[in-house]
Amino acid sequence: MKSLHNQLLKYSARDDWHKGDYKQHSNAVEAHMPDGTKQIIVQTTPPGFPTEDAMRSLIAWHDSDSDTHALVKCALFCYEFVSIHPFRDENGRLSRLLATLLLRKYGYQWIRYVSFEHEIESRKNEYYRVLRACQSQRPGEDITPWVVFFLSSLKNIQGSLMRKLDTQGVLQAISQREKHLLNIIEANPGIKTSEMAKKLGVSNATVKRMLDNLRSAKLIEREGGGPGSYYTLL
Template identity: 30%
Template sequence: MDEKTTPRNRDENEIIGYRDVLNTIHESHDYIPVRPSYILQLHRDLFKRAGMSYGGQFKNVQNYINGTRPDGTQFTRFTPVAPYETEAAIEAICSSYERTLAIEAVDPLILIPAFICDFLCIHPFNDGNGRMSRLLTLLLLYQNGYEVGKYISIEKQIEKTKDVYYDVLQGADYGWHEEQNDPTPFIRYMLKVILACYTEFEERVGMLNASGVKSSAYDMVSTYISNKVGKFTSADVIAACPGAGRSALLAALKKLTEEKHIVRLGAGRSTYYVRSDALR
């Protein structure tokens, strides 16, 4: 991920591809229109390093969303649109999204998961539909001013609740082809995911204290260690406190050690810290 080594297999190449698209969205989200051509380019970049020929192309074979029964047998839970209908379907939801957003008829936090629900029901690619849906979620949130994904992984939050994710998606696609589906459960789920990310961000960063004044690096690290159970490293502190500079955080860590709030153990790369009260 630090671009210091060469990927060893297809899985690692796909991870690097995901990172590349994430970087594009982080850096240029305001310049990525919600249009089929741009979605295809993001999909192309997702699979570029893995060398997959279908990267950047809509599906050319019918795909299915399958479920598994308790006895282990599989069944088709939902059939997405046919390959020949895919491009027009994506064009339709992109146009509808931009038109609805422009007239401010629906709050973006409702409109975004509704768009993603339609995207997943179309299932426009041979592979990578789930990853693209989460990348598009991040893109649309950024474009509407919700940038928590820069600090807290929305993908990870979905992964932690993936059973619920699949359950609500199963309910949301019922009757989709007849335009009678109800995306409400999926919208509620995504709102909970976004809220959980903001809650975690608030807990980790601690940017405001009770008086409404921006906290110092010392206060941020103090808050982090007071809620931390078990050992932690300086890298953990830096990752948990993105609102302050690295040198300021390391200085705060040193001061807290000198004040005996925490104890430094190990040496070199094996150095770690624990709260002093954990050793009593």
């Protein structure tokens, strides 16, 4: 993990003094309030021996536990890692990287084709809210909300991947001319049917038939009605 942290900050000169080593100072996660005060969002493990002991315990638990379901185990590992906050900076990003590595270790190889980091970034407020709600009860907290959040994030990115694969399958099934038409629609927002026909060198009737096929394949949708209608990509 220290090596991964070092690689993560490889090109950050300002972090040379601490990258790859556990924190030397307290790094509780704080929020700056409108009135100028600071509020602790995540209370982390103190630096020094407490952090080192906590990390040894976390790794020992991971290596010895054979009862917990792999997905829940990944969720628990990431939660505890972020709660310890062993490094000065980039603990959250590293936790997502570790989640990806652990998921691949346990056979969920599809995770390499999606961005867990992007999913968390898009739900950052919820991410911090759930973390804070659980960690406010430490020690002995109920982290069910965190596990549910973690699993829902995986469900979202897996769903996104499946939709992408479905689209790729459809794209392989349509003709080269229809693919060309998709490119024309994407590059020319609001383009009319007659203009599509000119660009493709075919009749209006042929373009309309192609548009119907693309709509049936759920690749485009029609906006508006009558002469002013146009098509957009889904």
